[in-house]
Amino acid sequence: MKKLLLAASALGLWSATAVAQTLTPVAYSISFPNAVxxxxxxxxxxxxxxxxxxRMRMSRSSPGRYATHEFGKNVYQVKAFDKNDKxxxxxxxxxxxxxxxxxxxGVKITYTLFGNMVDGTYVSIDESHAHLNMPGTMMWIYGMDKRPITVQFPDAEQKGWRVATQLKPEGFNTFSAPDLQYLMDSPTELSDYKQYSWEVVNTDGKKEAIHLTTHSNDDQATIDNFGKMVQRLVLEEKAVFGELPTYDFGNYTFIDDIYPTNSGDGMEHRNSTCIVQTSAKVAGNEKRLLGTFSHEYFHSWNVERIRPKTLEPFNFEHANMSNELWFAEGFTQYYGELLLSRAGFNTPEDFYGSAAGLINSVLNTPGATNYSAVQASRYAVYADAGVAIDPTNKNNIFNSYYVYGGAIALALDLHLRSEFNLTLDDYMRQVWLAHGKVERAYTISDLQNVLAKFTKSPTFAADFFKKYVYGLDKNNYAALLDKAGLILQHANPGKAWAGRIAAPAFRGSEGMARSVGTEGLLITSSTLQGTPAYKAGLDAGDRVTLADGQPVKDGASFNAIVAAKKPGDKIEVAYSNRTGEHKTTITLAEDPSYEIVSYEKAGKTPSQPQLTLRNEWLSTKVK
Incomplete structure (x- = not known):
């Protein structure tokens, strides 16, 4: 029965392909007469x-994003004509x-598209380039999602632009996609970009061509040098899985746009990734820029081919809710940092800093205390670049699946190394073989089953997933890190802490405050559960004017007052809100944040087994 079903499925696929080939493509043409x-x-x-x-429409979601986005708002002057142009x-x-x-x-549909947002989600058009995310660009017709598609850019050469895309080139600035799903997954950059290309001989002996296309204010020598760095990183990532994916049309393209006014983003796609960065140029910023490349390229295995079933097929009318983003994004987050160290671009200490950030995210946030990694993944329909005009309580109910999953990956890697003489690389390779290489979408149960088979311990796999994926238990990171001769300790022992109601402006939101002239410090979002400020009753909308008898004019003055105290000290705070003037007392605690230091830095001598585990963990795997 199984073989019969497979045969029937293959026949159905062939038939659908044959039907599609008999139909004329949906043909798009995009020009830029008013790019200025x-x-x-x-x-x-x-x-x-x-x-x-x-019936036709614009999309409301985009591959690589997990929240909804109203692309239709930037489309106007929609018109239609018959085959005689009536x-x-x-x-x-x-x-x-x-x-x-x-x-x-036969129908011709025309419309005007506006775009002025350079990131991985939206569209940007100006005289220097056209940066197109296809769901934000292309209107589509119901019932024609299986038809082949062509896209032409008739005035690209006139503007001095070349086209960087994963779409298949057909000549004369015309490109094709087999269907709507592939088109929408194909970001495209038209500009006078610079390119560095190379080939990687895959494990099967076939060559995969990889291209770095960079639209930036750099010379070719800078791009060539940066391309060699990316090339080194590609080989380190290939070593994790043992092989590159087989890229469609034999090409993978990094579409990189770098300019100070960009929004900044990284967005993975099947045979390309869209990377938007906010530096002035590549030169002098190479090491920092590599971080996005490390993360996004890992996605060409994990997410694009090792793909959650909840993202199949991708729905362009609303966001797909996924239970597995702690693995899809979180494990990628972990590897993005680890591989920078393995490739020699970051030091081990750099990796310890990022690992400490992962641990702090699960041990010191109410989102991880009260909500599982699965629940964090589901919240992506609101969190992933989604826009909310009204305030939310995200500070207290959400811990990013990036860092949540990254912390789970860190723990699993150390469990496997110290208890099974295996590695997370080995596990990722097994998931790749079971699901990614054959492109069979997975569920969480599938991930657990692979771990059970791989470790030959169904008990360990069931316990790990029950506690740390579905549940709220937290790994003993101190004990795990000790296996590698590393120490998890408080980063600021003895330092007083009130909770984050005042922080440097660049840190953004989450329990922050801002100064309001000379009238005090306005708390602009929810304070975090369990912090001294939360326990004292302070929250969003409160304006702090005095602390410990001293005037509070801004975040720096509040932080200075707290810094002069010790854990356990009490400070009286005067604040106001819509109900009037108030006073409360904050009982300061010790800063709970953690850091990771090596035995050597702490004046201890690691054992040979500890050194061996650490070195095998962090050393290059490229032979």
Missing amino acids: HHEAEVTMRVKQLPGGPL PLTVNQLEGDVYEIPYHDD
Whole structure:
């Protein structure tokens, strides 16, 4: 029965492909006559249409993102014409949904697209480039998602632009995609970029071409040098899995855009990644810029091919909710930092700092205390670059699946090394073989089953997933790190701490405050559960004016007052809100944040087994 079903499935796929090949492609043309004002003109031509109303729309979600985004708001002047260029009626049914009630067997649809946001999610158009994320660019027609697609950029050469994309080149600035899913997963950069390319001989002997395309204010020599660094990183990542994926059309492309006013982002795709960075240029910033490359390239295995079933197929009308982002993003986060050290770009101490950040995220946040890694993954439909106008209590109910999963990966790696003489690399390779290489989407149960089979210990696998993935238990990181001759200790012993109601501006949100002239310090978001400030009753909307009898004018003055105290000291705080003037007392605690230091730095001598484990963990795997 199983073989019969497989045969039937193969026949169905062949039949669907044959049908698609008999239909004319959906043909897009994108030009930029008003690029100076961030506009593009998009034309979509469709033939061999069935009868009845034709409904089309803009997307509300994007591959690589897990929250919804209203791309339809930047589309206007939507028009339609029949095959003789006579105007057709277009009705707007919803903000991003349109309908043509009557038409013949061929339709041309045109619209104007605005874009002025350089990141991995949206669209940016100006005289220097067109940076296109396809869900933010392409309107699509219901019922035609299996049709082949062509995309042409007729005025690219006129503007001095070349096209960087994972779409298949067909000549004359025309590219193709087999279907809508692939098109929407294909970010595209049109600019006078610089390119560095190389080939990697894969384990099967076939060559995979990899391209670094960089739109930045750098000379070619700088890009060539940076490309060699990325090339070194690619080989280190290949060593984890034992092979590169087989890239469609034999190519993988890093689409890199670097400029100070960019929004900053990294967005993985099947055969490319869109990396947007906020530096002035590559030169002088190479080491810092590599971090995004390390993370995003790891996704060409983990997420793009080792793919959660909850993301299959990708829904462009609303966000797919996934239970597995702690693995998909979190394990990638862990490896992104680890591989920078293995490749020699970061020191072991750099990695200890990032690992300490992962540990702090699970031991010192209410989101990890009260919510599991699975629950954190589900919250991505709101958290992943989603925009909320109204305040949320995210500080207290959410711990990023990036760091949550990264901490789980760190613990599992050390468990495997110290208890089974295995490694997380070995485990990732087994997941790759069971799910990624054959492209069989996985569930959490599948991940547990691979671990059980791999370790030959179903008990260990069941216990680990029950406690640390589904549950709220936390690994004993101090004991695990000790196996590598590393010490987990408080970073600021004896330092007084009130909780984060005042912090440097660059740290952003999460329980922060801002100064308000000379009237005090306004707390702008929820204070964190369990902190001294929370216990004292301070929260968003409170304006702190006095602390310990001293005026509070800004975050620096509040922090200075706290820094002069000891854990256990009490400070009286005067504050106001809509209910009037108030006083409360904060009982200061010790700063709970952790750091990781080596035995050697602490004046201790690691044993040979500890050194061996550490060296095998952090050393290069490229032979």
